[in-house]
Amino acid sequence: DLVRTRNLTRTRVSRCLLHILLEIRKDRLQAYAAAGTVGYARVLGFCRTAGPLLKHLGETASLPLLTRPARDRRHLSPLWQQMLEEEVRAALLYDMTAALSAGRTANAPLPVEYEKPLRIL
Numbered sequence: 718d719l720v721r722t723r724n725l726t727r728t729r730v731s732r733c734l735l736h737i738l739l740e741i742r743k744d745r746l747q748a749y750a751a752a753g754t755v756g757y758a759r760v761l762g763f764c765r766t767a768g769p770l771l772k773h774l775g776e777t778a779s780l781p782l783l784t785r786p787a788r789d790r791r792h793l794s795p796l797w798q799q800m801l802e803e804e805v806r807a808a809l810l811y812d813m814t815a816a817l818s819a820g821r822t823a824n825a826p827l828p829v830e831y832e833k834p835l836r837i838l
Contacts, residue, residue, distance in 0.1 A: 749800060756797030759783045761794055762836030787831040805830040
């Protein structure tokens with residue numbers, strides 16, 4: 718609130734601080750856009766009955782399909798590996814703020830994005 722002005726809204730200040738925390742830089746965003754914006758598809762979960770569809774997508778998709786990021790990241794180009802790392806940092810920051818909002822102590826263990834299991838319903 719102390720840096721907010723008529724020309725500089727709280728939302729803009731928050732977005733700038735978030736970009737600093739996550740090390741999001743304009744040159745990287747431009748590189749992602751020039752390369753096609755999307756370099757992989759990440760599966761967060763699926764229904765058990767959709768297993769055959771997921772297998773078919775993995776075999777025929779034009780993008781790498783990530784089900785286990787720690788293992789599958791080696792199939793990505795360096796640019797998309799960098800994007801995945803940024804995604805992992807963002808998830809960690811989210812998990813930290815969610816844990817503090819829920820009243821967890823600061824030294825409680827947080828889930829590591831690479832170790833989160835695939836959700837199968």
